[in-house]
Amino acid sequence: DADVTQTPRNRITKTGKRIMLECSQTKGHDRMYWYRQDPGLGLRLIYYSFDVKDINKGEISDGYSVSRQAQAKFSLSLESAIPNQTALYFCATSDRTFREQYFGPGTRLTVT
């Protein structure tokens, strides 16, 4: 089984809809991250969490919110989706030594 899972893998939604992307990990890591990937822009950090009670904004948090339900679960919400939020979204985890991050398979989100 994969160490970092994301659901759904693909989603098409309409402008104005609320959508939640979920991430679960079995690596036992404290730190979790949400990124979005756009062609030519690389990966940009949306939110990150160093433990259940610690949530921090990344460089592009506007229009997004997160919830850290447990050490193993970190959800990303789009309260009112807009077309420029169409992207590939990745969840990642790392341990406290932060020597590397482990990525999920990604969620491809299309907002029409």
Next chain:
Amino acid sequence: AQSVTQLGSHVSVSEGALVLLRCNYSSSVPPYLFWYVQYPNQGLQLLLKYTSAATLVKGINGFEAEFKKSETSFHLTKPSAHMSDAAEYFCAVSSFGNEKLTFGTGTRLTIIP
């Protein structure tokens, strides 16, 4: 502040030829440096990392990278390209006290048969 610049958004090499993907970083403190690979429709997989030990770092699939502080570079190389190396490659930087990864914009590697 930290940043990464990857020179060349697309690189094409012939099968069996040398692969060289360029990465330059900016960091006000000693950096940790990473190369990740993304195959089509997959997440990112760590190829190799530099965390202040040996400057020549060997990774998976025959890749290696050399940390050159004087040139602020961490270029990725492989002596002989294989068709399976076709993917997108990302360089990333973090540092002690700034434990977030900053990614470059990526280099798409195409292998010509």
